[in-house]
Amino acid sequence: MWKQGLNINKITAALLSLVLLTGLWNLSVFYIPVLLITGIAGFIVIRNFPVTIPVSIVALSFFLLLIYETVNLQLSAYQANSILFLRDFMIIFCCILFIDKLLKNRKYRTFFVVFISLIAGLLALLNIPLFFFKYYESTICGFNDFSQFRFLYRPMGFLSNEWITILLCFLPFPIIGLLLFWKKTPIRYGFLFIIGLLAFNILVSFSRAGILAFLLFIGLLNLFFCSNCLFSIRKLLLSNAVLILLFALFAVCFSGSIQSSIRQTNTHQRSTEGRLKQWEEVTNTIGRTPFFGIGSKNYALLGRESTRVDLEYSFTGRVNNTYIQLLIEKGWTGLLLWLCVIGIFVFHSFQRIRKGKNRLDKAIDSIVLSAILAVLFREIFFSSLLYNSGLLLFFFILLISNQKEIGKTIAIRKPVFLALVVFFSFSSIYFYIKEPDSALYYATKGLEQERSTPIPISYNSLNEYPDSLTKTKRDTLEQAIQYYKKACLLSLSDALFQHNLGWLYWINQQPDSALYYLSKAVESEPNVALYYISKGLITESKNPDEAFENYKLAILLSPDIIDSPFFKDLKERNPVKTEELLLDASNELLQILSVCYTSVIEAKSGKILLSLSETERAYETFNHVTQIHPNLNRPWYYLGFIEQTKGNFDAMQVFYKKSLFLSPFDHLPLYAFASYYKKAGEEQKANSYYKSAGKAWKNKRSIHSSQCKRIYYSDTEKDDVIPQGLLDYITPEFQTQTYDTN
Numbered sequence: 001m002w003k004q005g006l007n008i009n010k011i012t013a014a015l016l017s018l019v020l021l022t023g024l025w026n027l028s029v030f031y032i033p034v035l036l037i038t039g040i041a042g043f044i045v046i047r048n049f050p051v052t053i054p055v056s057i058v059a060l061s062f063f064l065l066l067i068y069e070t071v072n073l074q075l076s077a078y079q080a081n082s083i084l085f086l087r088d089f090m091i092i093f094c095c096i097l098f099i100d101k102l103l104k105n106r107k108y109r110t111f112f113v114v115f116i117s118l119i120a121g122l123l124a125l126l127n128i129p130l131f132f133f134k135y136y137e138s139t140i141c142g143f144n145d146f147s148q149f150r151f152l153y154r155p156m157g158f159l160s161n162e163w164i165t166i167l168l169c170f171l172p173f174p175i176i177g178l179l180l181f182w183k184k185t186p187i188r189y190g191f192l193f194i195i196g197l198l199a200f201n202i203l204v205s206f207s208r209a210g211i212l213a214f215l216l217f218i219g220l221l222n223l224f225f226c227s228n229c230l231f232s233i234r235k236l237l238l239s240n241a242v243l244i245l246l247f248a249l250f251a252v253c254f255s256g257s258i259q260s261s262i263r264q265t266n267t268h269q270r271s272t273e274g275r276l277k278q279w280e281e282v283t284n285t286i287g288r289t290p291f292f293g294i295g296s297k298n299y300a301l302l303g304r305e306s307t308r309v310d311l312e313y314s315f316t317g318r319v320n321n322t323y324i325q326l327l328i329e330k331g332w333t334g335l336l337l338w339l340c341v342i343g344i345f346v347f348h349s350f351q352r353i354r355k356g357k358n359r360l361d362k363a364i365d366s367i368v369l370s371a372i373l374a375v376l377f378r379e380i381f382f383s384s385l386l387y388n389s390g391l392l393l394f395f396f397i398l399l400i401s402n403q404k405e406i407g408k409t410i411a412i413r414k415p416v417f418l419a420l421v422v423f424f425s426f427s428s429i430y431f432y433i434k435e436p437d438s439a440l441y442y443a444t445k446g447l448e449q450e451r452s453t454p455i456p457i458s459y460n461s462l463n464e465y466p467d468s469l470t471k472t473k474r475d476t477l478e479q480a481i482q483y484y485k486k487a488c489l490l491s492l493s494d495a496l497f498q499h500n501l502g503w504l505y506w507i508n509q510q511p512d513s514a515l516y517y518l519s520k521a522v523e524s525e526p527n528v529a530l531y532y533i534s535k536g537l538i539t540e541s542k543n544p545d546e547a548f549e550n551y552k553l554a555i556l557l558s559p560d561i562i563d564s565p566f567f568k569d570l571k572e573r574n575p576v577k578t579e580e581l582l583l584d585a586s587n588e589l590l591q592i593l594s595v596c597y598t599s600v601i602e603a604k605s606g607k608i609l610l611s612l613s614e615t616e617r618a619y620e621t622f623n624h625v626t627q628i629h630p631n632l633n634r635p636w637y638y639l640g641f642i643e644q645t646k647g648n649f650d651a652m653q654v655f656y657k658k659s660l661f662l663s664p665f666d667h668l669p670l671y672a673f674a675s676y677y678k679k680a681g682e683e684q685k686a687n688s689y690y691k692s693a694g695k696a697w698k699n700k701r702s703i704h705s706s707q708c709k710r711i712y713y714s715d716t717e718k719d720d721v722i723p724q725g726l727l728d729y730i731t732p733e734f735q736t737q738t739y740d741t742n
Contacts, residue, residue, distance in 0.1 A: 016099070017115035020397070021123075023390030024166060025157065027088050035428045038094040042421040046414060053417045054409035058100045058400050061341045066093045068337055069296065070427070072330055076295025077302055078491065079436035084713055085296035088389035090428055095393055100400050109401070110180060117177045120170035121194035124201045127155045127163075131204050141661045142654065147206035147257040148631040152662070155201070162391070164210035165375060165384040167202050168217065169394045172371040174198070176364050203250055206257050209381035217374035218243065224366035230359055278304075278320060282328050293331035296386075300711045302493060303328050311556055311592070312600045313527040315703075317710030318387060322379035325386050345399040346372060352402065365402055372398050439491035440712040443720075446483030446500070449476050450722050455507055457723050460569055462506075462537050469509075477508045488517075494711075495525035496704035499534060500722035506538055507723065514538060522550075528703055529554035529561055530721065533730055548577055555585045559607035560634065563732035582612055599629035607638065615642060633662035637669050644676065652676070667696040671734035693734075702727055 019030065045053060069089050076082035102108050134153050135146050143149065155163040178191040202214045222240065225231050251258055281304050285294065294302045300317040319325040326335045349369040356362040375395060379385060385392045412420075453476045455469070469477070484501040491497060502517030515538060521531040536550035551570065554561055561567055562582070571578045589605040606621030619642050622635040640655030653676075659669045674689035701718045708716045721727040 016102070017112065017119055020095075020116075020390065020394060021119050023091075023393055024388065025390065027091055027389040027393065028084075030091050031087055031432060034091050034094045035425075035432075038097065039421070039425050041098075042425075046418055046421065049414065052411040052413055055412050055417070056100055056409050059097055060410065061344065062093050062096050062396070065337065065341055066090065068330075068334055072292060072296055072334060073431075075292045076298065077289070078295060078298050078439075080438040080440075080490075081297040081301065081713060082295040083431060083434065083436055085386075085389070087431060088392075090431070092389065092393045092396065096396055096400065099397055103397075103401055113173050113177050113180065116170070117174040117191060117194055120167075120173060121190075121197055123156055124167070124170075124194070124197035127201055128197070130155060131201075137661060141658050143630060143658070143661075145256045145630070146204075146254070148629075149662070150206060151631070153205075158388075160205045161207055161210065161382040162384045162388060164202055164205050164207055164213070165378055165382070166388075166391055166394070167198050168213060168371060168375050168378060169391065169398060171195070171198050171217065172367045172398065175367050179360060179363055179367075199246075200250075203247075204254070206254075207382075209378060213374045213378035216377055217370050220370035220373055221366060224353060224370065225363070228353060228362055228366070230363045230366065278316075279324055282319065282324060286328050289331060291331045291333050293327070293329045293334060296329050297713065298329055299325060300707070301491065309526045309553060309557070311589075311604065312598055315707055317707060319383050320381060322383040322385055325383050329386070342376075342399065349402075361402070368398055368401055437486075437490055438712070438714075439487040439494060439497065440708065440714055440716060442483045442490065443487040443494075443497050443500070444716060446480040446487065446504075447717060447720055447722065449480035449483065450500075450504065451724060452476060454724060457507070457725075459537055459566065459729060460573060462541065469507075474508070477504060480504055481508065493524050494704075495521040495528065495531060496702070496720065498524060499531050500720075502538075503534065503722045503726075511538070527557060529558040530703070530726075530730060532557070533561070533566060534726070544574070544577070548574075548581055552581050552585050555581065555608070556588065556604070559585075559604045559611075560732040561730055562607065562611045563735055564730050565728075565733065566730045582608055586612060599625050599632070603629075603632055603635050606635065610638060610642070615645075618642065630658075631662060633659045633666060634668075636662065637666070637672070640669065640672065644672065649676065665696045665699065667693045667700065668732065668734050670696055675734065697731075700727070700731060 023030065066089060069086050073079060073082045073086050103112070131153065134149075138144075138146055138149055138152075146153075150160045153160050158166065174191045174194040178188060178195070181187040181191065199214070202210060205211070222236060225236060226233070282299075285303050299319050303319070319328065323335065323339075326338055330338070346369070349365055349372070352365045353362055353369065356365065372395075375385075375398070385395055453473045455473065481501065481504045484497055484504060487497045488494070488501060498517045499521035502514045502521065505511075505517060506514035515535070518531065518535045518538065522535055525531065532550040532554040536547035536554070539550070540547035567578075586605065586608045589601055589608065592601050593605065602621055603625045606618045606625065609621060610618035619639065622639045622642075625632060625635045626639065636655045636659040640652045640659065643649075643652040643655060653673075656669045656672055659666065663669075670689050670693035674686050674693055677683075677686035677689060699718060702721050705716050705718050705720050708714065708720075719727045
C-alpha cells in the first residue's frame, strides 16, 4: 500500500500535517496563504463545472457555523477579541474544505495517518526529557508529589491540561497506523512505541479528568470491538492485561503523585468545588445575553461576576468547561448550533460502525469515534478547543475523517456558487483589514502620555496637589484622561483603566471625579488590593476611618503589602490605627478559619501573625500550610525568613530553594540569598543573587498586566499602573533590619 502511493500524495500529506501541527501554536499565520489558495481553488472549480457545482454536506455544515460566527462578531460586546476567533475560524473553514476532499482518497488518508503519527511520536518523545527534568528538580527540592506542581510543567509550551487534549487527538492516528501496517513487523513496533509515548505523556500529567478521558477512550474501544466482533475475545483480554500491567507499573513508580492527584483539596482551582464555584459565577452573565452571548473570546473580560470580596479568588481567565463557554460566549443559539453540527458527525459515525461490512473500516471508525467522545468528555472538565484554534481544527478533522455517508453533495448552480465565493473572498479581506476599536490601545496611549510627564507625588501628603503643573503638563494630562475615558467606554469592566483614570483626575486637581472612578475600580474588581490602597490614600486626610477600612481589605487580600514602603509610611503616620488594623485583619482571618479551613486563608493568617511578632505561631502556621498545600511559594519563603532570623542557615537555604523552585523570579528569596551570602563574605554569590533579584524587581508585573494576554490577547507594559512608581510603592521589599546590621 505504501509503495503504491503517489509521490504527490506523500508530499501533500506531509505538508498538511506540518501545517496542522504548526497551527497548534499559531494558526493565524496561515490567514493570507490559506485564503489565497482557497480563492484560486474556488475559481478553478467554477471554471471546470459547466452548470452546477457539487458541494458536500460537510462544507455546508461548517459554512453554517462560519455564518453564525460572523453574526456573533456583529453582536459581540467587545469586537476586538471576537474578530480574532472569526479570523481563525475562516482558516479552519478553508482547511476543512481541502481536507474533506483529500481524505476521501484512501492512499492520501494512509499517508496522512503515517505523517501525523510520526510527528506526534516526535513531540511526545521530546517532551519526556522535559518532564523528567522538572520531576528531578522537584525531587531535589524535597518534593515527592509532582501532581502539586503541574502548573510549573509546560509540555512543549502548552498548559499540561491542554497538552492532554492534544494527545487525545493524536492518539487515534498511530492506532489506525498499527492496524493498517499490522503485517509489517518493524513498522508495527514503531506504531506501538508511539502509542506508548502518547499514553505515558497523558499519565504523567496527573490530571484526574485527563486520565479518566484516556480510560474512557480505552473502554469505548473495548466496547466497540466486542459488540461488533472486530477482534477475538482472547486478543482483547490479552491487550487489556498488558495495559493493566503497565498501569500498575506506572502507579507503583509514581504512587505519591497519583494519590495526591486523587485527593486534591477544595482550594484547588480545578477541584469539583472550585469548578462549581466558577460555573455559578457565570450564570448572571448568561442571563443577561441568553440568545447570542457576549461574543467569542470575551469570557476573561466580561464573563465573570466578581461583585464581592473573595479572599481565595484566583483568576484563571478561562472557563473550565467548553459547553459553558459556548453558552456564555455564543448564547443558546450558538451552543445548539455547534452541538447539532458535532452531533451529526457523531451520529453518522455510529451508523457507519453499525452498518459497515468491512472489518478494517469498522475498526478505524471505532477508534476515531472513541477519540471524539473522549475529547468531548475531556472538555467538560477543561476547555481547550475554543482557546486553541489549531486544536479545534484538529478535532474537526477527527469529526470528518471516514465520513462517507455525509460526504454526499448538493448541486448548487454556478452563479450562486460564484456569488458565494466572491462574498467569502471580500468578507475575508474585510475582516483581515478591519481593526475594531481596542480599549487596550487607548489605555496604552494614555499610559504613554502619563509617562511623558512624570509628576512627583508624595503619598504622605496627598491632601496637597502637585504644584508643578505647567500648561504643557496640564494639556498632556487632559489628553491622557481622554484616552482612558475612551478605554473605559470600550471596556466597561476593566478596573485598572478606571483606577488609572481616577488618579489622572486627582493629579489634574479634580478630586470628585478621582474618587468616583477609584470607587468604580473597587466595584468592578473587588479582589485586587491596589484599588483599595489607592482609594484609601486619597480619602485618608478627610475620612481616616474609611481609608483604614480600605487598607484592611487590601491587607486581607494581599498580606505581603505589610512589607511594602506604603505600609511603612502608614505605620509612621498613624502607628496606633495601623496596629489595630493588623489585629482586626488577623482576628477576621482566624474567624474565617474557625468556620471553614482553607490553606490560602491560613497562609495569609501566618503572614499577619509574623508581622505582629508572633513568630512561633506564624512558623507553626506556615509549616502546616506547606504540608497541606506545598505549591504555595511564599509560605516556604517565610519559613526560610524565620529560620534566617534564628541563625538556622541550613534550614533557611532549604526553604528558600523550595520557594525559588515554585517561583524562580520572586525577588524576595533572591534578595534574601543575596543578603545571606553578603553577610557570609561570599561576594561573588551575593552579587549574582543581587543581580537576579534586581532583574526580578525590574521585570515585576502588575496583576492587570499579567492577565492582559488572557483578557485582550495582547501584552501591555509590565508596570501599567498610574501614577508611575505606585506599583513599586505597594510591592513588598526584603526586610533585612531584623538580622542584617550592615
